Amino acid sequence: MIQVGIVGKPNTGKSTFFAAATLIDVKRAPYPFTTINPNIGIGYVKTQCVCRELGVKDNPRNSICIDGWRFVPVELIDVAGLVPGAWQGRGLGNMFLDHLRRAPVLIHVVDASGSTNEEGQPVPPGTHDPLKDVAFLEKELEMWVYQILSKDWEKISKLIDFQKNYEELYAKFTGLGISASIVDQAIDELGLRGKKATSWSQENLLDLVRFLLKKAKPIVIAANKADIDVSIDNIKRMQQELGDRYIVVPTSAEAELALRKADKAGLIRYLPGDGDFEITGDPTSDQRKALEYIREKVLKRWGSTGVQEAINKAVFEKLGMIVVFPVENEKTFSDSKGNVLPDAFLVKGDATPRDLAFEIHTEIGKRFAFAIDARTGRRLSSNDKLTHRMVIKIVTSH
Ligand SMILES: Nc1nc2c(ncn2[C@@H]2O[C@H](COP(=O)(O)OP(=O)(O)O)[C@@H](O)[C@H]2O)c(=O)[nH]1
Ligand SMILES: [Mg+2]
Known part of the structure; x- marks a missing residue:
């Protein structure tokens, strides 16, 4: 099953995003649920089913059909929170790399309200620039991979030159879920093929790492906490300044989680990705207030909570998959x-x-x-x- 890694520094809403995206009304699922591990769960991409077009009533087995929408499972990984310099530390290392290796695409959950500093600690909204977090994650991923490569580079480069092939280099990157064909492409496009590996500069290695990450670990940015007012300007800026390199999706993971829970409890009728919900039960006045907040600050403002859209963009646009x-x-x-x-x-x-x-x-x-x-x-x-x-x-x- 395709895996999508949810990454970012602490307190941006990764676990909330994960909880929302993996919460599905069990009554609607045709198969039993198994939790593989607390950080790995089943989420879904959403696409129009063919049942209505074909005029049939379907009975899905591996997926779910609701109101003519087919929800197809993907695995979501709630990757441990990254803080600046994590690549230099220990502990987090192996688990992070294992998660990174598995996921061919990443959703970077950013706190668009700027209410967490670069270490992921709470600060007043608007005091941290979320654009910095995007650059930080890029750098952090680069350093993780660069570190792995540079650690044995002396040995690897000698072997490359001696064996006159790139097997040793492929092997290094296969371990990160990056295929030999992409490594070959990088070597060609960076003009490294004719050049003795023992003479590749540090800059060459960094360029190689950047190229491979861009190709093999594409990123969708979930500009999260989009319900908070100060997020509006930040999200505009993110879309303007990052829009040509990334897909930036405004999200409110907390709103999505609340809507799915309310739907499950029978208070509302809501389908992930929808632009509105309908009250079908009898919410308390507090619940009504919370629902109204979501309607005003998220659904009317952004069109949806963005959680479904972020997953769809990762799988359909970044990975180019079809159903x-x-x-x-x-x-x-x-x-x-x-x-x-x-x-x-x-x-x-x-x-x-x-x-x-x-x-x-x-x-x-x-x-x-x-x-x-x-x-x-x-x-x-x-x-x-x-x-x-x-x-x-x-x-x-x-
Ligand atoms: N206002 C707002 N708060 C959110 C949103 N998503 C998450 N949070 C809050 O941000 C805090 C950190 O969330 P969590 O999911 O634990 O972050 P993680 O450390 O990245 O996994 C929690 O207090 C969440 O309730 C959101 O969309 N809007
Ligand atoms: Mg978390």
């Missing part, structure tokens, strides 16, 4: 047990039907013959590209 619906019967859109549109799979945007077959099961991948686009009945070969929201039957040979 496809594999079926066994292309006429009824169901599996062999008659479940209609049972599964929704996240695959890479350039995935082929054969890739999907392997994604479903190695055996199915090996026996892939061709596929059928269930909407049109058109036959697809292993070279065709899948597209977002395709309903697809894989035909295997025996």
Whole structure:
């Protein structure tokens, strides 16, 4: 399952974001919940389901369909809070690197209200510049990775020059979830290929690290605590100054958590990502006040709480993934047990039907013959590209 790392300094709202994004009304989930570990939970990307378009009532197995929206699971990791210089310290080290290794995309939760200093301690709202936190995290990640590389660089560089290949370098980065092909791309684009590794400068190594992080660990910024008034100007500034390098999504993790809890308690009807909610139960006057605050300061101001949007942007825009619906019967859109549109799979945007077959099961991948686009009945070969929201039957040979 795709993993999304939630990173940032302490007290920006990472755990609140994580709690909100992983809180789902159990009644609505077709499968039992298992907590893998307190820092890893199931969140969802949200996309329009195909059930309404196809005029069928679906019974999802691996995902959830509510009001025509399909929620497809992803793993969220609540990464331990980073403080400046953490890369030099111990303790946090291995866990942080393990989390970083797993996640191909990160959501950086920033306190947009500026009410936490650079160490993550509370200060009056507006006194800290959240733009600094973005630069800080960038630097911090760079130093983590640079440190890993530079530690053995003497040995690695000699081996590279001696073996006349980059195997040692690939191995270093595979450990961080960065593929050999991206390392190759970096070496080429930075003009390092013809140059003896033993003569690469510190600046060369830093450029390499920056390139790899940008490609392999893209970041969505969740400009959190967007409900606090002083956040408005900061968020505008963040969007202006960071907008060409990052996606900046205004969020209120606390509002999302409150809305999901209220929905679960039957007080309101609210779907993650929605721009409003409807009161369906009997909230106390305090609850009503809190809900009204959320409506005014978050939903009307920003269009949504941003939590769902941040996850969607990470997976769909930064990772370029798409959702496809594999079926066994292309006429009824169901599996062999008659479940209609049972599964929704996240695959890479350039995935082929054969890739999907392997994604479903190695055996199915090996026996892939061709596929059928269930909407049109058109036959697809292993070279065709899948597209977002395709309903697809894989035909295997025996
Ligand atoms: N006003 C406001 N406070 C928030 C929001 N999200 C989190 N907080 C508060 O910020 C503090 C730190 O949150 P927490 O999730 O523990 O931060 P972490 O250290 O990054 O995991 C808590 O008091 C939260 O209630 C938000 O969207 N708006
Ligand atoms: Mg936390």
